[in-house]
Amino acid sequence: MSFAYDYDRYNNAERGLFCELDRVLPGPVCRTFDEFDGALDGVFDKRTVEQTAEYDWKRKIFFDHLDDQASWRVVKRVKRVKRVKELYLDDEGS
Numbered sequence: 001m002s003f004a005y006d007y008d009r010y011n012n013a014e015r016g017l018f019c020e021l022d023r024v025l026p027g028p029v030c031r032t033f034d035e036f037d038g039a040l041d042g043v044f045d046k047r048t049v050e051q052t053a054e055y056d057w058k059r060k061i062f063f064d065h066l067d068d069q070a071s072w073r074v075v076k077r078v079k080r081v082k083r084v085k086e087l088y089l090d091d092e093g094s
Contacts, residue, residue, distance in 0.1 A: 001028040001039050026058040 002025045004010075011017050021029045030036040047055065057067060065073070 001043060002029045003022075003036050004031055005033075007031050024058055024061050026055045037088050 002021065004021055007021070007029075008031075028035070028039040030039050
């Protein structure tokens with residue numbers, strides 16, 4: 001669920017949108033408190049197979065991994081960069 005209370009201002013007056021929020025964000029995109037309140041009422045409702053497939057597809061647009069291993073991947077990448085730097089740079093950093 002997303003709360004885009006400033007959707008119209010951002011879309012029309014500022015930079016605009018990179019993509020339509022309803023097409024890429026999982027769950028409802030609420031623009032008013034009433035919409036948000038209504039969406040909260042259904043947040044734990046059982047999804048249909050189609051809704052689940054759409055939700056999963058939208059999540060994958062922004063996330064390669066849907067797990068709890070983000071910190072581990074960052075540490076792994078930093079260590080790899082450090083090893084490469086040590087291999088290719090001398091003690092003076094050149």
